[in-house]
Amino acid sequence: MSSKSLCGQSNKDIALNSSLPPTRRSLPIALIRAREQAMQPIREMLAATGLTEQQWRVLRVLAEAGPIDATKLSDRAGLLLPSLTRIARSMSQKGLITRQSDPKDRRRQVLAITPVGQRIIADNHVHALRIVDGFKDRIGAEKYEQLLDLLEAFSAASDRDNTDS
Amino acid sequence: MSSKSLCGQSNKDIALNSSLPPTRRSLPIALIRAREQAMQPIREMLAATGLTEQQWRVLRVLAEAGPIDATKLSDRAGLLLPSLTRIARSMSQKGLITRQSDPKDRRRQVLAITPVGQRIIADNHVHALRIVDGFKDRIGAEKYEQLLDLLEAFSAASDRDNTDS
DNA sequence: GGGATTTACTTGACATGTTAACAAATATCC
DNA sequence: GGATATTTGTTAACATGTCAAGTAAATCCC
Numbered sequence: 450m451s452s453k454s455l456c457g458q459s460n461k462d463i464a465l466n467s468s469l470p471p472t473r474r475s476l477p478i479a480l481i482r483a484r485e486q487a488m489q490p491i492r493e494m495l496a497a498t499g500l501t502e503q504q505w506r507v508l509r510v511l512a513e514a515g516p517i518d519a520t521k522l523s524d525r526a527g528l529l530l531p532s533l534t535r536i537a538r539s540m541s542q543k544g545l546i547t548r549q550s551d552p553k554d555r556r557r558q559v560l561a562i563t564p565v566g567q568r569i570i571a572d573n574h575v576h577a578l579r580i581v582d583g584f585k586d587r588i589g590a591e592k593y594e595q596l597l598d599l600l601e602a603f604s605a606a607s608d609r610d611n612t613d614s
Numbered sequence: 615m616s617s618k619s620l621c622g623q624s625n626k627d628i629a630l631n632s633s634l635p636p637t638r639r640s641l642p643i644a645l646i647r648a649r650e651q652a653m654q655p656i657r658e659m660l661a662a663t664g665l666t667e668q669q670w671r672v673l674r675v676l677a678e679a680g681p682i683d684a685t686k687l688s689d690r691a692g693l694l695l696p697s698l699t700r701i702a703r704s705m706s707q708k709g710l711i712t713r714q715s716d717p718k719d720r721r722r723q724v725l726a727i728t729p730v731g732q733r734i735i736a737d738n739h740v741h742a743l744r745i746v747d748g749f750k751d752r753i754g755a756e757k758y759e760q761l762l763d764l765l766e767a768f769s770a771a772s773d774r775d776n777t778d779s
Numbered sequence: 780g781g782g783a784t785t786t787a788c789t790t791g792a793c794a795t796g797t798t799a800a801c802a803a804a805t806a807t808c809c
Numbered sequence: 810g811g812a813t814a815t816t817t818g819t820t821a822a823c824a825t826g827t828c829a830a831g832t833a834a835a836t837c838c839c
Contacts, residue, residue, distance in 0.1 A: 481692035527646035587771040606752035
């Protein structure tokens with residue numbers, strides 16, 4: 450099998466039968482593409498509110514979970530703690546959330562949504578529902594659920610060495 | 615403040631069965647989580663090289679596709695053009711890629727991988743293969759391919775729909 | 780052929796992603 | 810009790826994400 454000399458000169462053996470998958474079949478790239486597509490209508494919705502996607506996710510989680518500390522919130526919203534620190538400061542200044550240190554453990558910052566924040570969610574509720582419907586329409590409701598299941602399974606499979614007492 | 619009271623009292627048209635999905639079943643969040651999990655071993659691999667994930671993707675696509683213009687590269691690597699502009703400048707200065715304007719169309723910037731860049735890919739080839747194997751092990755090879763198919767289908771279904779108010 | 784439009788980047792401004800270093804409060808251990 | 814380690818969050822520094830505006834080259838169109 451003569452190699453095609455992909456990029457020019459050095460057609461050294463790159464271990465023929467064990468080559469990296471084409472970038473079309475790269476999971477990271479596929480995830481990034483899908484995220485880009487999914488975010489697009491959400492950003493359009495949020496443009497009118499002045500919120501970013503991340504700030505919207507913070508409101509969504511707080512509305513769902515009630516007051517929680519920053520670490521749990523960052524985990525549930527898919528944010529890193531340093532990002533959340535800045536986002537929370539900004540949202541607090543805008544009156545969308547409140548921050549108070551936990552009296553039981555003063556390291557913890559307990560965050561909670563305000564009525565103003567709840568109002569934003571309520572105002573965009575119907576629009577958000579239509580966006581989710583749009584997701585389902587893209588590949589069908591069944592495959593959509595299947596996709597969510599697979600993503601969840603992939604992310605959950607990170608507990609290898611969890612032999613706690 | 616009060617407890618959960620998701621949207622409160624105005625249940626006029628939002629009503630009963632039409633509530634937003636729990637954040638656990640949110641596609642954007644699920645995609646972000648999965649991406650975070652997938653990137654983790656890749657970042658560990660790249661830590662020794664000083665490259666970022668994005669720079670690695672640029673090298674991967676250029677090695678696969680040969681010299682291409684910035685727009686196509688950004689599309690295939692899952693980057694926005696403004697990001698690629700800066701990344702390409704940085705990588706060009708490091709000698710990982712080359713940039714030259716297309717004589718046929720001088721608006722276009724044709725980017726290509728250098729031997730130095732190819733060397734980085736070759737050096738990390740085996741490690742990268744192991745990472746991909748790790749992905750498959752997380753949920754099984756079959757579900758892994760299924761996940762890629764669904765992601766691809768979701769991203770491809772973007773030629774329609776005009777969700778407007 | 781020349782103005783209007785489109786394309787292909789580029790740049791700027793700001794928000795977030797990411798890692799490392801750090802401070803403060805708590806937990807552990809002797 | 811007090812030194813040490815761990816947890817929780819913050820800050821800093823830099824790279825990227827994102828949108829808007831800008832520039833230069835090609836295309837359209839009469």
